[in-house]
Amino acid sequence: MTIAIMQPYFLPYIGYMQLMSAVDKFILYDDVAFINRGWINRNRLLINGQEHLFTIPLKDASQNKLINEVHLADDPKWRSKLLKTIDQGYRKAPYYGTVMPLTEKIINFTTDSIAELIHASLVELNQYLGLTTQLIASSSIYNNTHLKAQERILAICQQEKASHYINPIGGIELYNKSTFVEAGINLSFIQSKRVMYPQFKNEFIPWLSILDVLMFNDVPDVRKLLEEYELV
Template identity: 60%
Template sequence: MTIAIMQPYIFPYIGYFQLINAVDKFIIYDDVNYINKGWINRNNILVSGKPHLFTIPLKDASQNKLINEVELLKTEAWQKKLLKTIQQSYQKAPYYQKAFDLIEEIVNLDVRTIYELTLYALQRTCAYMEIDTEIIPSSTIYNNTHLKGQDRILDICKQEGARHYINPIGGMELYDKSKFEGEGIKLDFIKSLPSPYIQFKNAFVPWLSIIDILMFNNPEEIRAQLKAHELI
């Protein structure tokens, strides 16, 4: 079995979905500390040809809380503002209506925490892109929060009986291939490859939220995007 473990991000970039698509089971790391100014509640979309950062407001977010404890700020203002920005920016995109219907459903979901919103968003977006990888929260099964970093990852791999663990390339300095190999587990890092597509008449802006890809690509093109990576 091949697995990956990641914190939940809202509408992440294509590399996050490439990782989900590359494994048999994807574990959402929801019972680790929230990171301020990370990607859990924000991302970039294309506005007037340039990256535009949107942020989902949270209630008393703190690095002293676990991700699954951080609540959404209960106001409809952010939903209306975000959907309006997306509508104004993408309404002339070739696959706007179908993508917008999906995004609107997610954004308007009535849940309490940012974790619940991100989990639902990942599940629905994966279904839209025909990714059938099993997605499970780390808090529901492993009971190993006393472990940290690499040791906790290895313990989850052992509990799952995994023989292959894939991590984003940003973790190359954090994880030791020889330590994984000593436990009978192959460790690879996934590297996303440039895969430009037409964004209106603008110069291509890479690595935006998956929202951008859904707006400009049909299902066949999205499947090609999901394969545009290498393992190192």
């Protein structure tokens, strides 16, 4: 079994989805410290030919809280505002008609938890793309928050009886391959290739939210883009 472990990101860039599509189980690492100004509740869209950063407002978010302890802001207007922004930016995109209802379902999911919102959104994205990856919240099963860093990752792999663990390339200095091999686990790092596709008639802006990819590509083409990576 191949697994990956990542913090939950809302409507993440395609590299995140490539990692998810490459494994059998994707562990949403939701019982670790929240990161301010990270990608948990933010991402980028294409609005009027320019990249636009959107942020889901949170209530009392802090790096002293775990991700699954962070709640959405009480004012629900952010949902309609974000949908309006997306509508204005992508109304003329070729796959707006099928992707916008999916987007509305994701953003209007009823919860006050950022972790639950992201989990539900990734399930919807998986279903839309026909992926079979199983999504599991780390807070729901492993009970090993006393462990840290590589030790905790390795413990989750062992609990899942994983034979292969894949991590984003950015963590290549954080993990020791020999330690994983000694535990009977192959360790790889995923490196995304440059993914390009038409964005109206604008100069291409890479690494926007997966929503941008979906608005300009049908499902078979997105599935091909999800394979544009190498394992090192």
